Amino acid sequence: xxxxxxxxxxxxxxxxxxxxxxxxxxxxxxxxxxxxxxxxxxxxxxxxxxxxxxxxxxxxxxxxxxxxxxxxxxxxxxxxxxxxxxxxxxxxxxxxxxxxxxxxxxxxxxxxxxxxxxxxxxxxxxxxxxxxxxxxxxxxxxxxxxxxxxxxxxxxxxxxxxxxxxxxxxxxxxxxxxxxxxxxxxxxxxxxxxxxxxxxxxxxxxxxxxxxxxxxxxxxxxxxxxxxxxxxxxxxxxxxxxxxxxxxxxxxxxxxxxxxxxxxxxxxxxxxxxxxxxxxxxxxxxxxxxxxxxxxxxxxxxxxxxxxxxxxxxxxxxxxxxxxxxxxxxxx
DNA sequence: AAGCCGGGGCA
DNA sequence: TGCCCAGGCTT
Numbered sequence: 001x002x003x004x005x006x007x008x009x010x011x012x013x014x015x016x017x018x019x020x021x022x023x024x025x026x027x028x029x030x031x032x033x034x035x036x037x038x039x040x041x042x043x044x045x046x047x048x049x050x051x052x053x054x055x056x057x058x059x060x061x062x063x064x065x066x067x068x069x070x071x072x073x074x075x076x077x078x079x080x081x082x083x084x085x086x087x088x089x090x091x092x093x094x095x096x097x098x099x100x101x102x103x104x105x106x107x108x109x110x111x112x113x114x115x116x117x118x119x120x121x122x123x124x125x126x127x128x129x130x131x132x133x134x135x136x137x138x139x140x141x142x143x144x145x146x147x148x149x150x151x152x153x154x155x156x157x158x159x160x161x162x163x164x165x166x167x168x169x170x171x172x173x174x175x176x177x178x179x180x181x182x183x184x185x186x187x188x189x190x191x192x193x194x195x196x197x198x199x200x201x202x203x204x205x206x207x208x209x210x211x212x213x214x215x216x217x218x219x220x221x222x223x224x225x226x227x228x229x230x231x232x233x234x235x236x237x238x239x240x241x242x243x244x245x246x247x248x249x250x251x252x253x254x255x256x257x258x259x260x261x262x263x264x265x266x267x268x269x270x271x272x273x274x275x276x277x278x279x280x281x282x283x284x285x286x287x288x289x290x291x292x293x294x295x296x297x298x299x300x301x302x303x304x305x306x307x308x309x310x311x312x313x314x315x316x317x318x319x320x321x322x323x324x325x326x327x328x329x330x331x332x
Numbered sequence: 333a334a335g336c337c338g339g340g341g342c343a
Numbered sequence: 344t345g346c347c348c349a350g351g352c353t354t
Contacts, residue, residue, distance in 0.1 A: 024339085070351085320338090
């Protein structure tokens with residue numbers, strides 16, 4: 001069993017924090033973030049009273065930034081509505097921001113010993129193989145099949161150990177690619193192993209389409225400052241700071257964008273144009289060029305909701321990794 | 333019920 | 344370069 005700082009504790013705050021960080025994130029990547037958060041915010045009250053931007057900055061690089069916003073909102077609700085104590089059952093926990101079925105079950109079983117199965121990707125896989133369940137795990141309507149199967153075998157006296165063992169088995173032995181059946185403690189009784197269908201399970205069918213996007217970043221410079229804007233809702237990187245952005249539906253073409261800028265901001269002076277920078281996400285593929293400029297009109301700045309920041313300030317702001325990569329590349 | 337949301341590891 | 348990892352929220 002791997003020794004991790006959020007194990008062997010009953011503190012719901014630590015368990016909750018680790019679970020939110022570890023959603024869609026590997027232990028090796030999440031561990032340093034967990035340690036930074038615990039150091040900076042030792043309890044839920046400390047986290048609740050932090051500014052949201054600071055929390056986002058702490059989260060920078062982990063992705064799925066709605067997790068950080070929900071984390072902060074949840075901490076505030078726990079402090080304001082529950083006097084700093086997390087609700088103690090599976091159903092109530094799910095009313096909090098960012099806590100769904102999996103995370104609620106993890107907290108309820110680890111912190112409060114409630115006998116409810118925590119079905120994450122690892123557990124889906126273990127259950128699908130052990131019981132040879134062929135239903136598509138990507139289809140939400142099949143969740144109940146897996147949940148109820150686990151509910152039948154979870155021991156009422158130590159549900160926390162059961163959940164931890166199931167996840168650990170999936171993470172270390174019953175792995176997606178090459179399950180280590182020879183050393184698996186439950187290989188006897190595993191239906192998939194009996195039938196030799198381990199690698200076919202779990203069944204997972206999902207259609208994913210990738211959006212190709214083209215970004216022109218306009219870096220308006222003034223003295224040692226650059227204009228930036230906080231990103232709004234309805235898109236990626238909510239709440240993070242971006243440079244002034246013109247998005248194009250067609251492939252990057254510097255001439256076209258230069259004409260567009262000059263038409264809107266006649267006095268603008270282009271100082272530099274970077275080579276295209278590519279950024280690949282799971283569902284989006286972004287190509288960006290960074291254009292250094294000066295002399296925007298004050299009307300333009302106001303309409304675009306841009307404000308100037310000193311370069312040292314920009315380092316402290318929460319930003320998409322794409323921006324960070326570009327800025328670091330420029331220094332080197 | 334379906335679509336959206338970021339990173340990193342690895343072949 | 345392409346494929347894999349996955350839980351929760353919004354529409």
